[in-house]
Amino acid sequence: MSTTRSPRRTARAGAAGAVAVALLAGGVLAAGPADAKAGRVEKRGACSPSGSWKLKAGPENGKIEIEYEVEARSGQRWKVVIKDNGITRVNTTKKTVAGVFHVRKVVTNLKGTDVISAKATNLVTGATCSGSVRF
Structure with a gap:
């Protein structure tokens, strides 16, 4: 049984991952050290x-x-x-x-x-x- 993804599903997963990485990076940069x-x-x-x-x-x-x-x-x-x-x-x-x-x-x-x-x-x-x- 093959597990191939459709191009549309792969694009959505990639975009969601990119958004998550951007949010995480933005949160780290915005929060900075607790000083x-x-x-x-x-x-x-x-x-x-x-x-x-x-x-x-x-x-x-x-x-x-x-x-x-x-x-x-x-x-x-x-x-x-x-x-x-x-x-x-x-x-x-x-x-x-x-x-x-x-x-x-x-x-x-x-x-x-x-x-x-x-x-x-x-x-x-x-x-x-x-x-x-x-x-």
Whole structure:
């Protein structure tokens, strides 16, 4: 018993294979490596005992833009420390205006994965807001 294929069936199978290869190659090229350095990362969390924080990192002209925001009771003073791989990049005091403060800093992009941590401590109550992102 012979298993010959018709030219039409062979052409369809060849075209389907070519489409599958193109889709697979396109997917590999489009996905690329899973690297946070290509885009922004963001984390949010709760402060202790109340309030919330947001920490973002993203590319900025070959460097890293760090943004840290704390939402808490208005009029409070906070000590803010932001580190990149253990190196202090920000050490300042901020006051919540309308219930929020923001800190923005652009830093050198260190080799490898950057671990960026931020901590805010309320100077009166001792409340803390802390978190980290990997970029």
